[in-house]
Amino acid sequence: MEIAWLEDFLALSATLNFSRAAEMRNLTQPTFSRRIRNLEGWLGVALIDRSTFPATLTPEGKSFRKTAEEMVQMIYRERDHYQGVSRSRSAFVSFATLHTIAISFYPDWIREIETTLGPMRARMVCAPLHDCVDALSSGGCDFMLCYFHPSGPLLLNGADYPSLKVAQERLVPVSAPDRNGKPLHALKGPGGHRVAYLDYAPHTFIIKLINKLVANQPRAPVLDPVYENGLAVALKAMALKGLGMTWLPETSVAAELAEGQLVYAGGPSWTTMMELRIYRSAKSGKREAERLWNLLETQARPVPA
Numbered sequence: 001m002e003i004a005w006l007e008d009f010l011a012l013s014a015t016l017n018f019s020r021a022a023e024m025r026n027l028t029q030p031t032f033s034r035r036i037r038n039l040e041g042w043l044g045v046a047l048i049d050r051s052t053f054p055a056t057l058t059p060e061g062k063s064f065r066k067t068a069e070e071m072v073q074m075i076y077r078e079r080d081h082y083q084g085v086s087r088s089r090s091a092f093v094s095f096a097t098l099h100t101i102a103i104s105f106y107p108d109w110i111r112e113i114e115t116t117l118g119p120m121r122a123r124m125v126c127a128p129l130h131d132c133v134d135a136l137s138s139g140g141c142d143f144m145l146c147y148f149h150p151s152g153p154l155l156l157n158g159a160d161y162p163s164l165k166v167a168q169e170r171l172v173p174v175s176a177p178d179r180n181g182k183p184l185h186a187l188k189g190p191g192g193h194r195v196a197y198l199d200y201a202p203h204t205f206i207i208k209l210i211n212k213l214v215a216n217q218p219r220a221p222v223l224d225p226v227y228e229n230g231l232a233v234a235l236k237a238m239a240l241k242g243l244g245m246t247w248l249p250e251t252s253v254a255a256e257l258a259e260g261q262l263v264y265a266g267g268p269s270w271t272t273m274m275e276l277r278i279y280r281s282a283k284s285g286k287r288e289a290e291r292l293w294n295l296l297e298t299q300a301r302p303v304p305a
Contacts, residue, residue, distance in 0.1 A: 003075055005039040006068045008032060009047060013065045014126050015099065016054040017233060054234045093288045094123040096132040097145040100232040104252040105167065105276060106145065117291055128230060129205050136161065136279060142289040144279040147249075149272065151212050152205050160282050164296050167276040170250040171209060173265035174257070176242035185245035187266035191219030195265075198238050198246035199223075201230035209272055210247050217269065249274075 011021040012032075022032035040047050047061035057065065097106065102124055114120055125135060129146060133156060136144040147169060156163075175183035185196050200207050214220050226244050229235055235246045236253060245265040256262040280293060 001039070001042045002035075003072065005035050005042075006072050008035045009039055009061075009068055010065070010072065012036060012048065012055070013057055013061065013068075014124070015103070015233075016056065016231065018055065020103065020233070053237070054229075054231060092121045092123045093143070093286070093292060094125070094141040095143050095145055096125045096127060096135040096141040098129060098132070098147075098232075099126045100249055100252050101145050101147075101276065102126045103233070104249065104254075105169075109166065113292065113295065116295060120288070120292070136281060139281070142280065142286060143292075146277060146279070147205060148275040148277045149205075149209055152208055156279060161279050162282055163277045163279040164293075165275045166278050166296065166299075169274045169276050171206065171247050171272050171274055172250045172253070173245055173247050173270045174236075174239055174253055174262045175245035175265040176239060177260060177263045181260065181263065183245065183263050183265040184242050185265055187217075187221055187245070187270055189219070189221055191221070193221045194224045195221045196226045196244035197223035198235045198244040199225040199228045200232075200235070200246075201228055204230055206232075206247065209274070213247075213270055213272060 008021070008025055008027075011024045012018065015021045015024065018033060018036075019029050022029040025032060027035075036048060043060075043064070045060040045064075046058050047064060049056045049058050049061075095106070106124070110120065110122065123141075125132075125141060127135065132141075132144050132146060135141045137156070145166075148163075148165075173187055175185040178184050187195060189195075200210070214223065227235075227238050229238075232248055232252060236248055236256075238244060239246050239248075240256065240261055250257075253262055257264070278296065280289070
């Protein structure tokens with residue numbers, strides 16, 4: 001068994017996407033898949049359920065993820081100890097966020113941060129929104145990055161969990177194009193027409209925004225759910241195959257829109273702006289986390305409690 005196999009598995013468990021995880025690990029997808037199978041063969045159990053899309057962790061995979069994290073951390077901690085380098089856990093700044101934010105926003109954002117603060121040791125946990133909230137409120141992470149909209153739910157008490165606006169994001173309707181470059185699944189129509197719709201899982205944050213957008217349209221179509229998934233990356237994959245339209249954060253589909261793989265399924269009235277906020281606990285006192293927060297405070301105003 002190789003430590004690289006554990007790191008491959010952790011990348012896959014974070015993205016639940018073989019091609020994205022292979023890219024993160026700087027491997028071809030066949031090589032990456034083979035290494036995951038090698039790990040499964042060594043353990044004697046399946047860690048990944050490949051019958052679903054996106055891929056999901058098996059019960060054994062969910063159980064082993066924590067073990068893999070601890071093993072990798074322990075190995076590097078021991079290595080650094082013998083090399084005379086302190087790599088204590090407290091030196092890491094930990095984040096909890098949605099998969100979409102981790103992929104489409106965080107890398108450029110943290111690179112910009114590091115131009116001022118210097119290299120930062122960061123640990124990222126990707127999870128559904130309610131799990132991110134739980135992680136922050138239970139002290140499982142230093143910061144939470146998530147979307148905010150006045151129409152959405154109030155996530156946390158602003159007095160105990162102050163937040164800062166770090167970016168804006170536009171939620172846009174997208175569809176694969178037809179031969180003429182028009183959306184295969186267009187929202188525009190006579191009203192009451194049916195549109196194949198790639199739906200978010202119930203009770204997700206974005207559902208509330210979409211429902212409000214539809215309610216405000218004078219001639220809204222009937223959104224006909226043909227697929228449901230809580231992961232935006234999964235809905236994007238289905239939209240690219242022409243199987244329906246959906247709403248996605250614009251930055252997450254910027255490349256596909258530019259290349260014509262996706263087109264807007266509706267005009268400006270079908271879009272809405274969201275804030276991207278970073279939250280922290282008012283009780284946090286970790287030095288590296290304080291350095292980051294102090295920098296962000298100079299760049300943005302705190303959101304009122």
